[in-house]
Structures are given as C-alpha cells and as structure tokens.
Amino acid sequence: MPKVTLQEIISKVDQLPQLPQVALRVSRMMEESNSNAEKLSDVIRLDPSFTSQVLRLCNSAAYGFSRRISTVKEAVAILGHSTLKSMVYTIIAKVALDRPVPGYSLSEGDLWYNSLTCAVYAKHIGQKERLPDPELAFTGGLLRDIGKIVLGDFVGANYAEIEALTVKEKIDFLDAEERVIGFNHSIVGTRVAEKWNLPPVLVNVIRHHHKPSKLPPTIPPVESKMISIVHLADGLTRMIGQGAGNDGLMYCLDTDALTRAGINVQGDYLERLLGELVDLNPIIKDLADSMSGKED
Numbered sequence: 001m002p003k004v005t006l007q008e009i010i011s012k013v014d015q016l017p018q019l020p021q022v023a024l025r026v027s028r029m030m031e032e033s034n035s036n037a038e039k040l041s042d043v044i045r046l047d048p049s050f051t052s053q054v055l056r057l058c059n060s061a062a063y064g065f066s067r068r069i070s071t072v073k074e075a076v077a078i079l080g081h082s083t084l085k086s087m088v089y090t091i092i093a094k095v096a097l098d099r100p101v102p103g104y105s106l107s108e109g110d111l112w113y114n115s116l117t118c119a120v121y122a123k124h125i126g127q128k129e130r131l132p133d134p135e136l137a138f139t140g141g142l143l144r145d146i147g148k149i150v151l152g153d154f155v156g157a158n159y160a161e162i163e164a165l166t167v168k169e170k171i172d173f174l175d176a177e178e179r180v181i182g183f184n185h186s187i188v189g190t191r192v193a194e195k196w197n198l199p200p201v202l203v204n205v206i207r208h209h210h211k212p213s214k215l216p217p218t219i220p221p222v223e224s225k226m227i228s229i230v231h232l233a234d235g236l237t238r239m240i241g242q243g244a245g246n247d248g249l250m251y252c253l254d255t256d257a258l259t260r261a262g263i264n265v266q267g268d269y270l271e272r273l274l275g276e277l278v279d280l281n282p283i284i285k286d287l288a289d290s291m292s293g294k295e296d
Helices: 006-014 022-028 037-044 048-058 072-081 082-095 111-129 134-143 148-169 174-180 184-195 198-210 221-240 254-258 269-278 283-290
Strands: none
Touching: 006 037, 006 048, 006 148, 006 174, 006 198, 022 037, 037 048, 037 072, 048 082, 048 174, 048 283, 072 082, 082 111, 082 134, 111 134, 111 221, 111 269, 111 283, 134 198, 134 221, 148 174, 148 184, 174 184, 184 198, 221 254, 221 269
C-alpha cells in the first residue's frame, strides 16, 4: 500500500471537530504576560458549559478544597495560574480525545482515560523529581498522543504490516508506523498542536515524548527533563494498562534520556514508583467522573 501523503494528513487535521473556542481563548491568554484573574474570569463566563466544567473540576475530590467553590472568580483566584492552565487543557483534551480510535484498538473513552492517567502520573513524577512546574508535565501527558486521532484510520488499514515489522526488525511501534505509513503519531500530533496554536513547549512534548534522547540540543535542560518525565509516565501508564491500545506492549523506555535528566530508574525505583502511581487511580477516576458530570 502506498505511503500516506502530507496532504492527506493535513486534510485529516482540517477535519477535526471544533474545539471549545472560549477554552482555547483562555489558554492563549494564559500564555501572555499581561493576563490577570479578572480578565480570565470575564472570558470564562462567556461560555456557560465551560464555566460549569471548571467549577465541577474545582469541586472534585481530586483538587481537595475544603469548601465548595461557587463562582468563576473564586475558582481563578484559588487555583493559581499553572493549575488553571492545566484544567483548561483538560477540558480541551476531553473534547478532542473522548472518541473511539479503532485503528489503535481504542474504544470510546479509552484514549481520553489513558491520556488523563498519563497526565496525573506525569504530574506526580514531576513533583517527585522537583520540576519547577509539575502542572506542565500534567498538560504534556494529557496531550502527548493527540496524533492518534488523525493517524488512527491509516494505522488500522496497515496494522498487520506494522505489527509484523515490529517483530521482524525488533523495533517499537512508533518506528514501524513511520516505516509503513510514512508518518508516526508524534509527527502528526505536532501538526495538530500547531493547528491549535499550542505553545512551543507542548509541541516539543508531543513531538519527542517517545524518544527524548533525540531532543534538539537547543531545548533547555528543565524542559528536556519535563519531556523525559512525560516519557516515563507514558511507559508506566501502558505498563499498568490504563486504556492502552494495540501499541501498548511495543514501547521502549529511553533510559539514556532518563539518566541524563537525573532520573535514576535503577534498583527498586520503578517498583516503588508503580506502587505510588496505582494509589493515584481513584483520583483519576474521580477526575474522569467529574468531567462526565457524574455524581458520587
């Protein structure tokens, strides 16, 4: 079968459903140095559905506030810039990712739950490894596989050939995707991120989260470490089996990148970390339920 052309990819990206415009506007405002709580609150209130989702998340057990948050202004003041930003991207990501992706054997909700799990795990590892902004690792983990929603149809049509190549040449699924189709979901995800005008740091996470050792040398060390943490969270999400698709078992940890980032995965580190991450699964379920409007 002929390889996919760039024009076919661009066409698929252009066909993606409309994302919540107010949420996108807020996310862009938060990248500007002159954004403030009052301006953000005013824009959030323009969309009643978005407002409701922000308040539902604020009042979920995952955020653990001691009192109920009842207004947008109060939510923006209490959450802080980084947490509000990751919350906004969570709402955007659910719209984009909560759909079936049969090419990767993902039923409706699987990719979304897998992405939310990776986000929570990445934030936890980021806190453990003392990242300056663990919320950025959360957002990176949330969005790292957005390319799958575009590439899924092409993977499904070529799955047997991709799988055979991983076995024959002992390469991971990502490399086999690119060999067979001409693109992999990280490259395609970069196109999606650029279409959505995501900030460069998130574009870099999406492009390099599978192979952080191939990051350009111009990437700052803190950003490189954050991408390596998302890579580790991705691998452990698959290991634990949270919404993993047919590529879940064909994943190689980039230990060189993790070592360079100062993350020591030797000895019993991974075993202890896995135990900590499994303990977070009730929080992930609560977040997912809150996003779906489910009540306890």
